[in-house]
Amino acid sequence: MSGRTAVLFDFGGVLTTAVLTAFAEFGAELGDSRLPLRLLTRDPESSALLVDHEEGRIGQRAFEEGFARRLRAHGADIEAVGLVDRIQSRLHPDPAMIRLVADVRAAGYRVGLLSNSLGDDCYAGFDLPTMFDAVTISAEIGVRKPSRRAYLIGCERLGAAPEQTIMVDDLEQNITAAELLGLGGIVHRDAESTAARLWPALQPRGQNLN
Structure with a gap:
C-alpha cells in the first residue's frame, strides 16, 4: 500500500x-x-x-x-x-482524528467520508461538507459497508479509483471488504497509529496528485 x-x-x-x-x-x-x-x-x-x-x-x-x-x-x-x-451520548469527537483529516486534506490529498449511519441526526456538530471533499452516507445511498457498492460509490464521489484510495475504519470486516476491491486499508485504533500508517501510504508530496 x-x-x-x-x-x-x-x-x-x-x-x-x-x-x-x-x-x-x-x-x-x-x-x-x-x-x-x-x-x-x-x-x-x-x-x-x-x-x-x-x-x-x-x-x-x-x-x-x-x-x-x-x-x-x-x-x-x-x-x-x-x-x-x-x-x-457516549460518543464524543476525537480532536486528533479531526486534525488528521484536516492535515491530509491540506497536504493536497482528497478526503471523503464513508459512513454507516445510526440515528436521524448522528452527525450533529460536524460540518461534514467543510471537512470533506465528498460525503457518502449509507442511509442516503441505500447500501452500507461492507457492501461492494458502498465503497465504489464512495470512491466515485471522491473522484478516485479504488486503487488510489485508502479506507480508514474501526471494523476489521469493513477493511477486509475494501481491500478486496483494491483499496488500501487501515484498521483504526487510535489517531497516532493511524497517522503512522497513513502518511507513508500516501503519494509523496511534490508529485502530481491528480
Whole structure:
C-alpha cells in the first residue's frame, strides 16, 4: 500500500470515540454489557432492523421500537424513545482524528467520508461538507459497508479509483471488504497509529496528485 492519493474515513469509532465501547456502556446500564451488540450481530430480527435503518428503509423511531422490543425479550427494561440518543451520548469527537483529516486534506490529498449511519441526526456538530471533499452516507445511498457498492460509490464521489484510495475504519470486516476491491486499508485504533500508517501510504508530496 503506497502511492495513494485519496482517503475515505469512517465516522463512528474513527472521528469519534469507540462505538463498541459506547454499546458496551449502554448495555451495562441495562445489566449486560454484551447484550446490545450480541443482539445486533447474532439475533436475526435485530440484525435486520439495523440493516434496514442503516440503509435508509426505516427511520430512527422504527429502529428504536423494534430494537427495544428485542432487548425487552432478552430481559432488559427499556423504553424505545431515546434509545439511539442514549447510545450516541457516549460518543464524543476525537480532536486528533479531526486534525488528521484536516492535515491530509491540506497536504493536497482528497478526503471523503464513508459512513454507516445510526440515528436521524448522528452527525450533529460536524460540518461534514467543510471537512470533506465528498460525503457518502449509507442511509442516503441505500447500501452500507461492507457492501461492494458502498465503497465504489464512495470512491466515485471522491473522484478516485479504488486503487488510489485508502479506507480508514474501526471494523476489521469493513477493511477486509475494501481491500478486496483494491483499496488500501487501515484498521483504526487510535489517531497516532493511524497517522503512522497513513502518511507513508500516501503519494509523496511534490508529485502530481491528480
